[in-house]
Amino acid sequence: MEPKAAPSLQERGIVFDVQQFSLHDGPGIRTTIFFKGCPLRCRWCQNPESHRYSMELSYSRDRCIRCNECVRVCPAGAVRDDECRFDMSRCTLCGSCAEACPARAVRVVGMEYSPEALMAEAGRDRDFFSGSGGGVTLSGGEPMGQHRFLAAFCPMLKAQGIHILLETCGHFEWSAMEGLLPFLDLVYFDLKHADDGAHRKWTGVGNGLILENLGRLSASGVPVQPRMPVIPGVNDGGENIAATAALLRGYGQGVIHLLPYHNLGEGKRRQLDSPSEYIALEPMQEGAMERVKNLFVEEGLDVVLYR
């Protein structure tokens, strides 16, 4: 499927989570902001909430106590007392049901922020950032999908002396990045697959633009840290690892971070009205990360393993 482009937002960010005390997501104690919307559709994605740029309704059948408060308050008649409960074609995302639901079984995923409002959230732990060498991590989804918002937001972070780390899948127009470069302290750059065809098959887009951007970023002077989610049967083969290592060497990158695949996405997905095709992958085998690590080491790269 073709990913949608970012909606034209005038300095409004859509964020689906702000997580304080994020550790192991960059240096020190960090607050991670998850921007909504992503141009990729990785079929192992653990975070379906991140796919769409727009707000959406999430309903958890497990939490629901079937009290029908939602039915009572919905102004659009979009809720029925049956198993499906929500008729998305009629819902106007007014949020009344979420407000009324005593069990918090239904909630609106995604919240609109002005840069100032998001700054207030991001700055809560400022003292902890400076005490631990931490800062704010811009994650998602794909934060670059909201680059116009970032162009307003990042200078505000910087003005407060906050360290900024951007996590990206690399699929963005370079022009969107140029203005942000002076504000970024570190970029985590995710590589899914070295082969264009395989990349398209597993993520919905080719990797041409991504690799081009990795090259430009590497030359930009902003520290870039390539990372790879290790997906069993997708990108953990020797051939892909050799090709990935060759690419990285070409860009002058000597270190790769490897992230293990966690099977968390399914439960979340059921809560959203999510059409994307999900594949159930085998869970990570014992020792698989070590094996991948060794292959990279043989290729002359330094490896940091995440757990």
Add this chain to the structure above:
Amino acid sequence: MSYYIDEMRPLPARAAALREEVQGAVQSVCTERAIIWTQYHRRRENRKKPAVVRMAEALAEVLARKSIAIYPGELIVGNFSSKRVGGSIFPELHGVPVMLDLLRFRNRETNPLAVTGKEIRSLLAVIPFWMFRFMALRAYRSPLARIRFVADQLKAHFYLINESGGISHIAPDYEKLIRIGAGGFIAEIEERERDSAPDEVARDLYRAMKIIAEGIARFGERYGELAAAMAGEEADPAKRRELEAIAESCRRVPRGGAETFRDAVQSLFFAQIALNLESLDNSVCPGRMDQYLYPYYRRDLERGLITRDEAKELLACFSIKMSEIIPVFSSHLTNFHGGMFNGQVVTVGGVDRNGSDGVNELTYIFLELMDQLRMRQPNYHARVHAASPRQYMDIITGMLARGSNTPALYCDESIIAMMTKNGYSLEDARDYTGVGCVEPVSQGKSFSSTDAAIFNVPLCLEMALNGGRRFGHLFRSGARTGPAGSLMTMDSVKGAFEAQLRRKMGDLIRDLRAVELANRRYHPTPLTSMLIDGCIDAGRCSTAGGARYNFSGVQCVAPADTGDALFAVERAVFQEGRYTMKGLVAHLKRNLRDQRVRLYLRNLEKFGNDREETDRWTLYVIDRFGETLRSFGKNTRGGGYVTGLYSVTAHEYFGRITGALPSGRRRGEPFASGIAPESGMDRFGPTAVCNSVNRIDFTKIGNGVNLNAKFDPHSLRGDEGRAALQGLIQTYFRRGGMQMQINVLDPEMLAAARDDPALYPNLMVRVSGYSSYFNDLTPAMKDEIIRRSLYQC
């Protein structure tokens, strides 16, 4: 998993063997103190003597007659009781209720204690003598008031007066004892008798002090004689030399000043035993050992008498011996003080009296020991300040990140500021140590009844919402305030709550003052007085205000639950208009049976998420509690009543007996511990909790704060995890935090330990300012620990 198991680093073989002996010993009741004490008091000729002299003579007699033993491999000797691990009974304190529990000691589910049939019979025989003489009964003269007070305290719904079990909670002036010995004290007192003109009270006190000074000197000599005799029979030359060294040391101390590092440790340990037998065996705290022992260590090093490893071995022996004592609580008291905990605090690090950093080699030895031993006692505290050495901080945070759960951390800047504001001199404040759980006192100078009483705050709100009645009660037990329907504004809710608070805290203070006077009159503490600066000068016992500093701590239990409940009332009734006040109270009385109501209330914002509009209610509760307490003026020893924000295990007990709250908590569920958010209600992790807690003005919390921060081991792994933890702690402290303890818990493992206690016999958790073996906790406490470990970042 290796995070939790004791064998993280190898211990010296001697210490490992001693620890195994102590951990493997059956926890038992020792009858000697109760029996000797009773025999002394029964003797007719003793009845006429002044109380303070009776106390000194009775204690000296216990020390002279109690059985003594030197166990294989020990370097530091002395026995708290006749059992390897045992606890004494204090029939004159809360002894009679404890003894009535006797028959159940062996079989009760939590903290079973071994006691033989013969011992039970001999204990039962002393009950009649104390039946009408124990402390709680002596607080009041009129029979009705006596019965009312004793019955109240057995239920303890609104508050529990711990002080009716004795005061203790001291960090004695061991520095002086080590330096001049008991003989030095006798000389000093004699000089004072000559040079000043002591009144009768002072003369009695001095007489008593001299008796007990001689008593502890003799106590040491008994061990000297025993060691010499054992050495004579010992065939193994190495062991013989060890026994001879023990004999030599025990002949010198505590009668004389210490000549060696070993003397110093031995001297204070004898005093530690004696103090635990004088009054309540709770929170007699050696305190800043790394500071006052260091000169002896350095001198011995310089003279070539000792190596670092030998010093460490001696301190290991001492540390293990501190776990040979357990408290003998009735099942009722176990509700409040779970976990077989005597509260013997040893503090390391921090600034010295001049304000410069005091970390030294002994500090590091102690850090190694706490990590390697991981035993119930002593309760290790570490002081931290902005200029604490990097290495010191790294070692501590490294241990904590790996799951040692000890030491608890204390912030010098905040605590010293609080203490000076409360009337301590700057030097004395800098020389603070925690006692008991988290309460700061000045080493050797404070006689603060820091655990005087604990108070159930949410119950006042329950009565405020119900016209002064508890839910389901016909009779009014609180102040007369309007019925739910008459509470038309938040101000009227606050007014009713404050009226209940005033009434019940007033009741508490009235009872507490009666108990203070009973302690002064019937249970003076001459040995404690000798070892607390000021009492000799003033010629007054510590129980009569002789010490330099004389605070009393009253604990505010469950401020967050109360604050969250008030916030919920404001939101649900007065802002959203979802329920009427009457309707809400009706739901509460029905224990929130209606899921819709309960979930709605439960899902409202709670304290601990860095949201001002919610947090301010908890701040309000703490502020009202503190102001109300202040309004009662001074205690009978001349010190102020101060607020403590820690709950030991009372939050669990008080929760059990308190009705449903507007916060969505149902009847019987435990409250939050200390100043922590309600279990599972901190949605944004520890930084947000710190942001919320940092809103409290800690300079007003004179009796200390307990913040339990819980982590799963995963999040603190690696050096980044450790560094993040360090950043968290330092930031919390820099912004005014006073105390923090780090719990690294794995819920699955805890659940397994609950289901099969044999699985992790030595699993330690921090409960509330102290560590306990998980198996020693009540089932409800275990569940609570598991529950709170489930919700983590």
